[in-house]
Amino acid sequence: MAKSGVKVIARNKKALHDYHIEETYEAGIVLTGTEIKSIRQGRVNLRDSFARIEDGEVYLLNMHISPYEQGNRFNPDPTRTRKLLLHKEEIRKLIGLTRQKGYTLIPLDVHLRNGFAKVQLALAKGKKQYDKRADIAKRDAQREIERQLKERRFR
Secondary structure (H helix, E strand, O other), X not given: OOOOOEEEEEEOHHHHHHEEEEEEEEEEEXXXXXXXXXXHOOOEXXXXXXXXXXXXXXXXXXXXXXXXXXXXXXXXXXXXXXXXXXXXXXXXXXXXXXXXXXXXXXXXXXXEEXXXXXXXXXXXXXXXXXXXXXXXXXXXXXXXXXXXXXXXXXX
């Protein structure tokens, strides 16, 4: 995700905790008015957002872009539905995959590439509670191993 010429604006940290990520796609976002200015200021929240495919097009729902301060009455609704720009083949593939039980489209991050706002979209399957506990246990065990190795190096 840390590519050259890319500035990450917002990350959806909860997505990695709640979902198994199968595939990722980069999509452009159709913005109106002063939304790009708010994105450049980092005023984006992806917490409860998700994507849906309707009529052969992909839409991002519940992504919150705060209104631009210097904007006026023409600022759009912060949580409006935004269209995502993907290739036709990618959309057809996603239609087939999301029809399978349990798969959903989740935004992982919003970033700027060459001045254009892009979203990293993931095809994901929801984790069960025991999967989340296993991930936490694995992370804690790895942390303990690293701590022990660090102590041994300094003895």
